[in-house]
Amino acid sequence: MIRSKSYISITLAVMIAAPLFIIAAGWVVADKGTFSYYLSNNLISIYALNSAIISMAVSTCALGIGICTAWAVTMLAFPCRGLMEWLLVLPLAMPAYVAAMIYGDVLQGAGPVQSWIRELTGLSYGEYYFPAVHSLGGVVFVLSFTLYPYVYLLARSAFLSQSRQMLECGETLGLTGYSLFTRLALPMARPALVAGMALVAMEALADFGVVALYGVPAFTTGIYRAWQGMYDPVAAARMACILLAMVLFALAIERRARGQASYHNNNALYHPLPRYRLSGIAQLGVLLGCSLPVLLGFIVPLALIMQWSMEHVALFADTSTLQALGNSLLLAILTVAVAITVGLWFAYALRGQIPKAGRWAIRLATAGYAIPGSVIAVGVLLLFILLQQYVLPGGWLLTGSLLGIVWGCVLRFLTVAFQSAETGLGQVMPQMDAVASTLGASGRGILWRVHLPIMQASLLSGMLLVFVDTLKELPATLLLRPFNFDTLAIRTYELAGDELLHRAAPTALLLVAASLLPVWLLNHKMAAAGRGDVP
Amino acid sequence: MTQLKVQGISHAFDILEVLNDVSFTVEAGELTCLVGPSGCGKSTLLRLIAGLEQTQSGSITLEGEVLSAPAHSVPTRLRRIGLVFQQPSLFPHLTVCENIAFGLHGQPKDRVAAAVEELLAVIGLAERSKAYPHQLSGGQQQRVALARALAPKPRLMLLDEPFANLDHALRCDMREEVLGMLKQTGIPVVMVTHEPEEALIMADKMVLLRADGRVHQYASPQEIYRAPVDAEAAAFFGVINRIGGYVEEGQVVSPLGIWSQSACGVEMTDGSKVDIIVRPESLRLANDADIAATVNEVWATAVGWMTAAKLSGGISVRFMIPYAQGIKPAFGDHVNLHCDGAHIFPA
Numbered sequence: 056m057i058r059s060k061s062y063i064s065i066t067l068a069v070m071i072a073a074p075l076f077i078i079a080a081g082w083v084v085a086d087k088g089t090f091s092y093y094l095s096n097n098l099i100s101i102y103a104l105n106s107a108i109i110s111m112a113v114s115t116c117a118l119g120i121g122i123c124t125a126w127a128v129t130m131l132a133f134p135c136r137g138l139m140e141w142l143l144v145l146p147l148a149m150p151a152y153v154a155a156m157i158y159g160d161v162l163q164g165a166g167p168v169q170s171w172i173r174e175l176t177g178l179s180y181g182e183y184y185f186p187a188v189h190s191l192g193g194v195v196f197v198l199s200f201t202l203y204p205y206v207y208l209l210a211r212s213a214f215l216s217q218s219r220q221m222l223e224c225g226e227t228l229g230l231t232g233y234s235l236f237t238r239l240a241l242p243m244a245r246p247a248l249v250a251g252m253a254l255v256a257m258e259a260l261a262d263f264g265v266v267a268l269y270g271v272p273a274f275t276t277g278i279y280r281a282w283q284g285m286y287d288p289v290a291a292a293r294m295a296c297i298l299l300a301m302v303l304f305a306l307a308i309e310r311r312a313r314g315q316a317s318y319h320n321n322n323a324l325y326h327p328l329p330r331y332r333l334s335g336i337a338q339l340g341v342l343l344g345c346s347l348p349v350l351l352g353f354i355v356p357l358a359l360i361m362q363w364s365m366e367h368v369a370l371f372a373d374t375s376t377l378q379a380l381g382n383s384l385l386l387a388i389l390t391v392a393v394a395i396t397v398g399l400w401f402a403y404a405l406r407g408q409i410p411k412a413g414r415w416a417i418r419l420a421t422a423g424y425a426i427p428g429s430v431i432a433v434g435v436l437l438l439f440i441l442l443q444q445y446v447l448p449g450g451w452l453l454t455g456s457l458l459g460i461v462w463g464c465v466l467r468f469l470t471v472a473f474q475s476a477e478t479g480l481g482q483v484m485p486q487m488d489a490v491a492s493t494l495g496a497s498g499r500g501i502l503w504r505v506h507l508p509i510m511q512a513s514l515l516s517g518m519l520l521v522f523v524d525t526l527k528e529l530p531a532t533l534l535l536r537p538f539n540f541d542t543l544a545i546r547t548y549e550l551a552g553d554e555l556l557h558r559a560a561p562t563a564l565l566l567v568a569a570s571l572l573p574v575w576l577l578n579h580k581m582a583a584a585g586r587g588d589v590p
Numbered sequence: 591m592t593q594l595k596v597q598g599i600s601h602a603f604d605i606l607e608v609l610n611d612v613s614f615t616v617e618a619g620e621l622t623c624l625v626g627p628s629g630c631g632k633s634t635l636l637r638l639i640a641g642l643e644q645t646q647s648g649s650i651t652l653e654g655e656v657l658s659a660p661a662h663s664v665p666t667r668l669r670r671i672g673l674v675f676q677q678p679s680l681f682p683h684l685t686v687c688e689n690i691a692f693g694l695h696g697q698p699k700d701r702v703a704a705a706v707e708e709l710l711a712v713i714g715l716a717e718r719s720k721a722y723p724h725q726l727s728g729g730q731q732q733r734v735a736l737a738r739a740l741a742p743k744p745r746l747m748l749l750d751e752p753f754a755n756l757d758h759a760l761r762c763d764m765r766e767e768v769l770g771m772l773k774q775t776g777i778p779v780v781m782v783t784h785e786p787e788e789a790l791i792m793a794d795k796m797v798l799l800r801a802d803g804r805v806h807q808y809a810s811p812q813e814i815y816r817a818p819v820d821a822e823a824a825a826f827f828g829v830i831n832r833i834g835g836y837v838e839e840g841q842v843v844s845p846l847g848i849w850s851q852s853a854c855g856v857e858m859t860d861g862s863k864v865d866i867i868v869r870p871e872s873l874r875l876a877n878d879a880d881i882a883a884t885v886n887e888v889w890a891t892a893v894g895w896m897t898a899a900k901l902s903g904g905i906s907v908r909f910m911i912p913y914a915q916g917i918k919p920a921f922g923d924h925v926n927l928h929c930d931g932a933h934i935f936p937a
Contacts, residue, residue: 486677492642493739
């Protein structure tokens with residue numbers, strides 16, 4: 056019985072992860088010459104350079120914003136501190152391509168900001184310096200202010216979990232405010248900070264929407280172009296491989312940092328840390344400093360989307376919007392159902408006796424979250440093409456089917472479902488099973504009466520996260536969608552790409568509204584952790 | 591009628607043998623302690639009795655019903671055996687009341703309510719019935735775990751170091767409380783413990799296991815204290831003095847005195863070497879005694895001064911001077927010792 060379950064788990068894991076193996080095949084199959092054309096025209100090195108610059112610059116900026124804001128809300132006393140603590144997470148709910156769409160419009164030459172500058176100074180366009188938003192700098196700006204919460208959250212939790220005694224020891228040894236921060240708190244939080252930075256770097260590498268909207272050549276846009284423009288899946292696969300290598304490098308850094316994460320004391324019960332009182336002006340400065348990332352990363356884009364949406368209220372009931380909403384919901388529900396079922400199966404498989412190969416297969420199948428959507432999409436498409444050529448000639452048309460898009464989304468978001476199942480199952484101590492069976496509960500009884508109620512909260516939050524992530528996912532859905540299958544994300548991106556920004560606002564608003572759900576959940580969890588509650 | 595009969599149980603994990611031909615019985619109302627070094631298979635034995643591990647050889651019988659044998663195993667849920675771990679393992683999503691009622695699933699509501707109420711009163715947590723496990727202290731959680739195990743009226747209780755996570759004072763209170771509760775029910779109990787003191791207080795019988803998973807000695811704790819089968823068994827109850835001696839003209843000769851060879855229990859020829867075990871509490875100060883020693887270390891314990899002294903031959907022994915005697919030895923003091931008793935084993 057155990058053995059057959061292991062085989063099922065391994066087969067399932069290998070099947071799900073198959074697209075990841077397939078992209079490596081891109082190096083052994085001949086392409087249509089696109090890759091060598093890209094190579095000879097230095098396009099590959101431009102993609103590599105831009106992707107590397109974007110990921111490094113964005114992660115550095117996000118690190119700065121994340122550390123400063125996290126330290127401020129954890130250690131300083133200033134007005135509205137509690138409110139800022141959770142407002143600072145909000146940019147997580149702003150899909151980067153939506154923010155890019157807004158800033159692309161607002162900051163361009165004909166946009167309101169530059170018009171206002173011209174009105175104020177009397178200068179004409181070109182007579183003053185204003186950084187171009189459709190540029191590498193623009194990409195870094197948008198991604199930094201939408202991705203910094205990753206660092207903020209990890210840094211905040213690291214600062215909070217630092218033992219009060221440790222900081223008090225530092226104080227008795229003569230450290231105060233600033234030196235306490237630089238000599239003790241910051242070095243102790245280093246693993247969390249590196250992990251946060253690596254997460255931001257991975258997200259920045261995976262971004263497609265922002266670079267595409269701003270016309271910055273990067274690997275994700277290169278992959279899309281090779282596939283959709285040149286119809287060369289092999290070239291796309293080769294580029295996907297290079298991008299994957301860059302992501303794995305960032306992932307390796309994150310894993311290494313996480314390996315040392317025992318710097319700070321996770322087991323300490325919550326003792327509120329003493330907060331430093333500041334003078335009036337300093338308090339105002341800190342408040343403004345903390346407000347800036349929230350304003351730029353969330354409130355300004357949201358306000359503009361809302362304003363534009365109000366101008367096009369009728370679009371909410373438009374057939375194409377409703378159709379996109381319906382498609383998004385269908386895709387999200389299917390993805391959640393498959394991902395949570397498979398995630399639970401894998402979590403149980405790892406809890407039991409499973410051979411090492413099985414563990415590896417499961418780890419690989421559940422690593423999708425770190426892999427850019429475009430890489431996954433290329434893998435799925437390539438797999439389907441090979442299947443149609445060699446296994447199902449004349450059979451179903453797999454490419455462009457709902458199966459492909461669901462497969463891609465499941466592979467991308469299985470990590471979240473699996474981790475929530477694993478976290479939930481982790482709360483079920485093995486002794487509980489033993490006790491429940493001595494109390495007369497059967498295997499099914501243990502599942503329904505003990506496991507599922509204990510895992511309920513974790514599973515629900517996992518389902519919610521997968522649901523919203525699927526709604527927001529752009530590159531994978533864009534490449535894998537069936538013909539005429541628009542989702543909210545695709546519709547927003549396409550309208551924005553066609554310069555119909557105001558018409559994209561309603562769908563963008565729906566996306567932001569949906570994205571607020573997991574952020575609310577996250578804040579709820581943070582508050583519970585802060586109080587030391589047992590979930 | 592013998593309630594629990596464990597016969598010839600051997601068990602291995604892959605090539606690692608953890609239990610080796612273990613046999614013992616537990617009568618109704620009797621508490622048997624499983625003791626021994628870490629890794630000697632105590633917890634595995636408990637899991638085998640509960641049916642959480644498949645028996646490889648030997649058999650386990652409860653009230654005449656064979657529960658486990660190599661080709662036969664009654665599922666855990668049908669065994670009606672209560673189990674309490676070191677960690678209370680309460681179900682975190684259920685209240686105290688619901689935890690206790692877990693094993694009464696399917697019974698009429700009023701009967702469940704009455705049983706839960708009765709147990710809540712016994713464990714003194716009637717006012718916390720609606721509390722969740724994380725709102726209880728460690729001791730309270732363990733009491734709920736015990737009540738939960740007792741609720742379905744098990745035929746046997748298994749306790750796996752149930753007090754190990756509690757502080758000393760609470761542990762002492764809980765021991766008495768739990769012992770009282772269990773004796774009241776008359777259910778046979780098997781308990782794993784590391785604490786000699788706990789075994790002495792609670793156990794009617796003790797199964798002392800060796801590191802290789804064999805039964806070292808199976809008797810009452812008092813008997814194991816009074817007549818250990820060897821030096822290792824004697825050492826279970828704390829510090830011992832272990833010194834060498836030899837047989838001469840039918841007598842055992844040692845720096846601590848001379849004993850008749852019959853005290854050894856086996857016939858030995860002259861010149862045979864022996865191990866002499868003397869507990870610190872068996873050595874006492876006596877002015878007229880002829881064992882001279884020089885004090886070289888003294889430290890306080892709960893009951894008296896534990897004193898280390900060197901005998902004239904350079905052999906070091908430890909002995910206890912109760913505080914009631916009003917004597918505090920000092921480094922370099924010359925003392926005379928009298929030995930009240932010793933255990934003698936062939937070396």
